[in-house]
Amino acid sequence: DQQVKQNSPSLSVQEGRISILNCDYTNSMFDYFLWYKKYPAEGPTFLISISSIKDKNEDGRFTVFLNKSAKHLSLHIVPSQPGDSAVYFCAASEGGGSQGNLIFGKGTKLSVKP
Amino acid sequence: EAGVAQSPRYKIIEKRQSVAFWCNPISGHATLYWYQQILGQGPKLLIQFQNNGVVDDSQLPKDRFSAERLKGVDSTLKIQPAKLEDSAVYLCASSRETGEGYTFGSGTRLTVV
Numbered sequence: 001d002q003q004v005k006q007n008s009p010s011l012s013v014q015e016g017r018i019s020i021l022n023c024d025y026t027n028s029m030f031d032y033f034l035w036y037k038k039y040p041a042e043g044p045t046f047l048i049s050i051s052s053i054k055d056k057n058e059d060g061r062f063t064v065f066l067n068k069s070a071k072h073l074s075l076h077i078v079p080s081q082p083g084d085s086a087v088y089f090c091a092a093s094e095g096g097g098s099q100g101n102l103i104f105g106k107g108t109k110l111s112v113k114p
Numbered sequence: 115e116a117g118v119a120q121s122p123r124y125k126i127i128e129k130r131q132s133v134a135f136w137c138n139p140i141s142g143h144a145t146l147y148w149y150q151q152i153l154g155q156g157p158k159l160l161i162q163f164q165n166n167g168v169v170d171d172s173q174l175p176k177d178r179f180s181a182e183r184l185k186g187v188d189s190t191l192k193i194q195p196a197k198l199e200d201s202a203v204y205l206c207a208s209s210r211e212t213g214e215g216y217t218f219g220s221g222t223r224l225t226v227v
Binding site: 004036037041042043045046089091101102104105106107 | 124133154155158159162170200205207216217218219220221
C-alpha cells in the first residue's frame with residue numbers, strides 16, 4: 001500500500017512556463033514533507049520542504065503548497081528552465097523532520113524543453 | 115563540505131554470491147541511512163543508524179541483509195546470498211541531529227544476474 005503517491009510518471013513543459021508536480025499521501029500522521037530532485041547516476045538532492053503547520057513555503061523559483069484536508073501537496077517551478085529536467089520525488093515523514101524514516105513516492109520525470 | 119561517499123559505483127554479481135557496499139557520511143552527521151531504490155520506484159529505507167546504534171531496521175530483510183556502523187562513522191551494507199530481486203541502487207544518506215533533509219550519496223548500482 002503506497003502511502004505517498006505521485007500519479008504522473010512524467011511531465012513535459014516549455015521553458016519559461018510553470019511546472020506543477022503533484023503528490024498525494026494517505027497517512028494522516030505525516031507532518032513533514034520534502035521534495036527531492038534526482039539527475040541520472042546521482043543521488044537525490046534536497047530541494048524544498050514544508051511542515052504541516054504551514055500551507056506554503058517558497059524558495060526562489062520553487063514553491064511547495066500543502067493542503068492537509070486533501071492530503072495533497074504540489075511543487076511549483078516558475079519559470080521552468082532546461083536544467084530543471086530531472087526526476088522529482090515527493091517524500092513524507094512523521095516526527096517533524098529529517099530524523100525519521102522518509103517515505104518516498106515513485107517520482108515524476110520532468111522534461112523542460114527549450 | 116565533502117558529500118556522502120559511496121563505493122563501489124557499480125557492481126555485477128551472480129545470484130547466491132555475496133556483496134558489500136561502503137558509505138562514508140558527511141563529517142559530524144550522527145544519523146546514517148541505507149535506502150534501496152528499485153528501478154521505477156522511490157527509495158525505500160532499509161536501516162537507520164544514530165551514531166553506531168540501530169534506530170530502525172524494520173524493513174531490512176535480515177535473513178540476507180546486514181549492516182554495521184562501527185565507531186559511528188563509516189558503514190557497510192552486506193547482502194549474502196544475493197537474489198535477482200536485489201538488483202537496485204543502494205543509496206546511503208546522512209543528516210545532522212537537526213536540520214532539513216538528508217544528503218544522499220551517488221549510490222551503488224547492483225545488478226544480480
